[in-house]
Every structure is written in C-alpha cells, then in structure tokens.
Amino acid sequence: MKRAIFPGSFDPFTIGHHDIVMRGLEIFDEIIIGIGHNYNKREVFPIADRLAAIQRAYNKESRVRVEVYDGLTVDFAAEHQAQFILRGVRSTLDFEYERNIAEANKQLSGIETVLLYTRPEYAHISSTLVRDLHSHGKDIAAYIPDTK
Numbered sequence: 001m002k003r004a005i006f007p008g009s010f011d012p013f014t015i016g017h018h019d020i021v022m023r024g025l026e027i028f029d030e031i032i033i034g035i036g037h038n039y040n041k042r043e044v045f046p047i048a049d050r051l052a053a054i055q056r057a058y059n060k061e062s063r064v065r066v067e068v069y070d071g072l073t074v075d076f077a078a079e080h081q082a083q084f085i086l087r088g089v090r091s092t093l094d095f096e097y098e099r100n101i102a103e104a105n106k107q108l109s110g111i112e113t114v115l116l117y118t119r120p121e122y123a124h125i126s127s128t129l130v131r132d133l134h135s136h137g138k139d140i141a142a143y144i145p146d147t148k
C-alpha cells in the first residue's frame with residue numbers, strides 16, 4: 001500500500017493542485033491532502049471553507065482524503081503511515097524551495113518526497129494569483145476544480 005500526503009496551504013486549492021493529485025493517483029494507492037496551518041502566511045479563505053471545498057472535489061474519489069493539520073508535515077505523515085510526500089514544481093524557484101524542504105524532511109524522518117512537474121498550462125496558476133483576483137472581485141471559478 002503506497003500512501004502519500006499532499007501538504008499545502010491550499011488558500012485556495014486550485015486546478016494546478018488538482019492536477020498534481022490526479023496524476024499522483026497514478027503512482028500512489030492513496031493520497032491524503034493535508035491543509036497545513038502556515039503561521040508565516042496570511043490566510044484569506046477560512047480553513048473550514050477550504051476543507052469543505054476540497055472534500056467536495058473528491059467526494060467520488062475514495063482514494064483521496066482531506067484533513068487539516070498543524071505541526072510538522074513529517075509528523076502528520078507518520079500519523080497516517082504515509083511513506084511519501086507529494087509536491088508540485090512550477091519553476092526553478094519552486095525547485096530550490098522544494099529541495100530544501102525535501103532534504104529537511106528526509107533527515108528528520110527518512111520520508112521520501114516525490115515531485116511532479118506542473119503541466120505547462122497550469123504553471124502560472126498560484127493560490128496568490130487566485131487570491132488577488134478574488135480580492136478584486138473577479139470570478140475565480142476557472143481556477144478552482146469543478147465540484148458541480
């Protein structure tokens with residue numbers, strides 16, 4: 001049983017994140033999306049709303065679960081007996097950032113990080129962009145997984 005956690009702030013969860021999860025399901029038997037409380041980042045969408053929206057997006061996918069966590073990602077992974085951390089990479093900037101976290105997590109707990117490159121058409125999509133559009137009253141539906 002290969003279980004991965006997909007940790008992030010997901011403020012909000014975008015079609016870029018969704019793409020990583022769907023492709024992750026080709027590799028892993030189960031994915032647990034972990035919405036982490038990141039105290040260094042200002043939160044815009046309430047955590048309860050983020051949880052509900054992501055759960056709705058995967059309500060037909062029994063291999064995906066969604067949870068909120070605080071504390072260390074490696075502890076969250078251990079709690080769920082996950083052997084892998086799944087993350088997405090859009091750019092060289094992401095790459096450097098992810099490399100440092102992956103190395104720290106490996107040293108802390110031995111857990112392996114698996115990185116997937118973003119699809120080019122989603123490379124420009126970030127939660128920051130979607131938050132900005134939202135704060136200026138723009139419709140963000142195109143950037144959010146369709147849950148209808």
Ligand code: ADP
Nearest residue numbers: 007008009010016017087088089094118122125
């Ligand atoms: P964090 O606050 O931990 O960086 P995010 O919610 O911003 O969390 O992102 C979670 C993960 O999803 C990160 O690995 C990030 O690189 C990845 N990600 C974000 N946007 C995209 C995208 N458009 N395509 C692919 N991966 C993405």
